[in-house]
Amino acid sequence: MPPRPFLPVAAPNLAGNERAYVLECLDSTWISSTGRFLDAFEAAFARFCGVSHAVAVNNGTAALHLALTALGIGPGDEVIVPDLTYIASANAVTYCGAKPVFVDCEPATLNLDPDRLAERITSRTKAILPVHLYGHPANMDPILDLARHHGLIVVEDAAEAHGATCRGRPVGSFGTCATFSFYGNKIITTGEGGMVVTDDAALAARLRLYRGQGVDPQRRYIHPVVGFNYRMTNVAAAIGLAQLERIDAILAARRQVAAWYAERLAGINGVRLLGAEPWAVPVPWLVTVLLTEGGARERDAVMAALLAEGIDSRPVFYPMHKQPPYREDTCYPVAEIWSARGLNLPTFESLTEADVAATCASLWRAVAGFEAPLEAP
Numbered sequence: 001m002p003p004r005p006f007l008p009v010a011a012p013n014l015a016g017n018e019r020a021y022v023l024e025c026l027d028s029t030w031i032s033s034t035g036r037f038l039d040a041f042e043a044a045f046a047r048f049c050g051v052s053h054a055v056a057v058n059n060g061t062a063a064l065h066l067a068l069t070a071l072g073i074g075p076g077d078e079v080i081v082p083d084l085t086y087i088a089s090a091n092a093v094t095y096c097g098a099k100p101v102f103v104d105c106e107p108a109t110l111n112l113d114p115d116r117l118a119e120r121i122t123s124r125t126k127a128i129l130p131v132h133l134y135g136h137p138a139n140m141d142p143i144l145d146l147a148r149h150h151g152l153i154v155v156e157d158a159a160e161a162h163g164a165t166c167r168g169r170p171v172g173s174f175g176t177c178a179t180f181s182f183y184g185n186k187i188i189t190t191g192e193g194g195m196v197v198t199d200d201a202a203l204a205a206r207l208r209l210y211r212g213q214g215v216d217p218q219r220r221y222i223h224p225v226v227g228f229n230y231r232m233t234n235v236a237a238a239i240g241l242a243q244l245e246r247i248d249a250i251l252a253a254r255r256q257v258a259a260w261y262a263e264r265l266a267g268i269n270g271v272r273l274l275g276a277e278p279w280a281v282p283v284p285w286l287v288t289v290l291l292t293e294g295g296a297r298e299r300d301a302v303m304a305a306l307l308a309e310g311i312d313s314r315p316v317f318y319p320m321h322k323q324p325p326y327r328e329d330t331c332y333p334v335a336e337i338w339s340a341r342g343l344n345l346p347t348f349e350s351l352t353e354a355d356v357a358a359t360c361a362s363l364w365r366a367v368a369g370f371e372a373p374l375e376a377p
């Protein structure tokens with residue numbers, strides 16, 4: 001058998017209209033932050049999320065910062081963020097001078113646990129920032145009920161979940177606004193890029209104001225607020241539009257990959273696949289497996305064994321309360337246990353059934369090795 005090529009965790013597929021649209025930008029010289037692809041990408045993405053407005057920005061972190069700023073989050077405010085997420089969710093709160101307050105996750109989905117939310121709400125709480133982690137929607141109904149009861153804003157971080165639905169509604173359509181990322185490893189990509197979506201026309205206008213240096217749309221060089229340059233280029237939007245044209249095929253391919261994993265991992269003792277709740281239709285961003293026993297040492301040994309066979313993997317995110325800028329002595333037991341036991345496997349559109357079979361076989365060999373005592377690292 002010929003040697004199998006190295007399997008990365010993620011890889012974009014740019015085989016649609018990406019090239020033609022980018023060349024159109026170059027040929028027309030519309031390469032900066034206005035142009036037909038920006039307008040078309042924003043309009044198509046808003047439709048995709050079932051909302052009226054979409055504001056394209058230069059990355060998903062900027063989308064979060066822009067959203068929180070336009071919503072008036074500032075010093076003295078607290079924003080509730082899941083303890084288990086990518087650090088950008090917490091950092092965006094910090095950029096505003098506000099404080100991220102962490103809440104533990106639920107073991108079934110690794111998402112913010114609605115039952116733990118109420119105990120974290122104080123008189124300073126202004127917003128809840130649920131994250132749809134690894135493409136599985138957060139349980140929005142109880143989160144929205146609590147937000148309504150306490151008069152809180154909800155901003156969804158949907159950076160990893162383009163196209164997922166919660167009780168039949170697309171993520172991005174639940175919160176006051178929602179943010180997405182189009183980084184190279186996300187469900188669809190623009191290289192670097194992000195989007196804020198909302199149904200609120202006044203909020204959309206504020207998002208546009210802050211995105212473009214705070215310049216008054218009626219009076220050039222008059223800046224009523226301190227804004228940012230968070231604009232997306234027409235070139236990035238050209239790639240994004242071409243990706244969005246193919247999103248049904250992209251999601252179908254990713255779901256097929258997830259189904260192959262589910263089939264083959266079912267028989268492996270000692271691992272649990274992060275599945276779907278009955279009320280959710282997730283999008284497989286990164287297939288996540290959890291060792292049912294052990295900790296970070298065993299998980300790291302599994303990752304090393306996969307790598308030795310040419311298969312890349314990622315550890316599940318590290319809890320926010322253990323990151324140096326956010327260190328706390330409080331215990332968030334669910335986040336701590338499953339973060340230590342979790343890893344992400346290769347998940348992308350062009351992954352083949354043979355790739356998935358090889359990955360699962362490699363994983364099976366690694367986990368079977370635990371019957372023998374592990375050597376000290």
Ligand SMILES: *Cc1c(COP(=O)(O)O)cnc(C)c1O
Pocket residue numbers: 059060061062085086088089131157159160180181182183192193194
């Ligand atoms: C990727 C990601 C972001 C940040 O997006 P960038 O485009 O990389 O800035 C924010 N939140 C979550 C949950 C992410 O996965």
